[in-house]
Amino acid sequence: MMASASSQPQFRNTQPPSKVIHLRNLPWECTEEELIELGKPFGKIVNTKCNVGANRNQAFIEFADLNQAIAMISYYASSAEPAQLRGKTVYLQYSNRQEIVNNKTTGDVPSNVLLVTIEGVEAGDVSIDVLHVVFSAFGFVNKIATFEKTAGFQALVQFSDSETASTAKNALDGRSIPRYLLQEHVGPCTLRITFSAHTDLNVKFQSHRSRDYTNPFLPVAPSAMDVSGQLGFGQDGMKQEPESNVILATVENMQYAITIDVLYMVFSAFGTVQKIAIFEKNAGFQALIQYPDIRTARTAKESLEGHCIYGGGFCKLHLTYSHHTNLNVKINNDRGRDYTGGNTATMSNQPSILGPQPIPGLGGTAPYNSVPYPPPNAMIEPQPGASWDTGAGTVSPLPAQLQNQMYMHQGAMPPGVGPQMMPLPGQGSQLGPPPPGMSPQVVPLPGQGSQQGTMPGMGPQTRMMQLPGQGSQQRAMPPGMSTQMMQFPDQGGQQFPMPFSLPYGR
């Protein structure tokens, strides 16, 4: 048949032009998107086929028009720069076929392996551990492999079965990784999820890019040995600031003025506030809130982070640990306040009726154990509404006019009920039933372990934050609902709450 029978005719002869281009030496698990990215400058790509060949590192792209394929081949034939994908040289030639035939049901044949594209981040912004935490909420994650593409970051996440994978896909596709799992500089990490064609990933090492959670004895790649400890990130790669008894607060969407009194009120709910300083920086309003101890600060930070001081999503708090340990407040004024007793008679004692009380649902945390001096009102029984009644105590840290402004009464919250009941996170009147279309914001992830079961029907309550103190009288949450679920602010529907069932320690 073959007229010019040669040992390797396809290598020696230039292929006749075809709309289909054969690509080889592709990076691992090259995606259709990457192929399109490579080819689209030359024309309209009408079909692709990825991961073919013995090493699954070959692919085909089919242009709408033959001339477009010719343009691509011609360009790279004379270009000084070879075609590249993820830094790898990609070799192109006309395919020996005239069209791609594939029965690809592009995307959604269920698989136990998910292909996850994390939009808007650099590789390295999202650690494999963060991904593991996110996806573990749906079931045991067998393996994860991550890889970079030119403009983005992808991961293959392998579950035991496609049902679990489907659940995860449905819940997470289009959503973003919660901010608190990420470094500050990282932008929104939207997840795009499809089913992979893989069924079992071949993970050879535990490394910063691949993990096999089914095999603890898998050798650890040397490159992954010393990742933790850098940049203040913990072993799991998540944010781990050095803790402090002083909290630095910044405020997003600051539609209302925030005074020291307001901050005092909010932060006193977690323990004795010793000092507050507020100031403007380039970034805007900032405040430092000093507690007697790290533990109290941690409780306040974890409880308040992402929550809004005012309803309607106004004045959303973002809290980090300050590098300070003791604020130097020289004069008490509207910029700084020292409540420790040196300065003001009225502020000389525990100013709040809120004594040390365990935070409901914080799992045995005793945040006030280390308060260095006994708050005088520790024994006062919780009384709904009492603590924030301006007339109830000797100290009224909140100007009357502020009270109106501060806690917008939201139907379910009776006047006089203090900030314990204020609907903190979220944007709206969260005490009522969820507006249509709001519920996806609070799609509860199914719990994987014993710690946190699925919370069906968990609607707007998740946005309620139960502050310690008197709130137990007016519980807005079903008993037993973990406060952990309340700590995840939603951000315009972008984020999702997660049960905080970390399979391994932080």
Add this chain to the structure above:
DNA sequence: AGCACA
């Protein structure tokens, strides 16, 4: 680095 899919 070298041509899939049924």
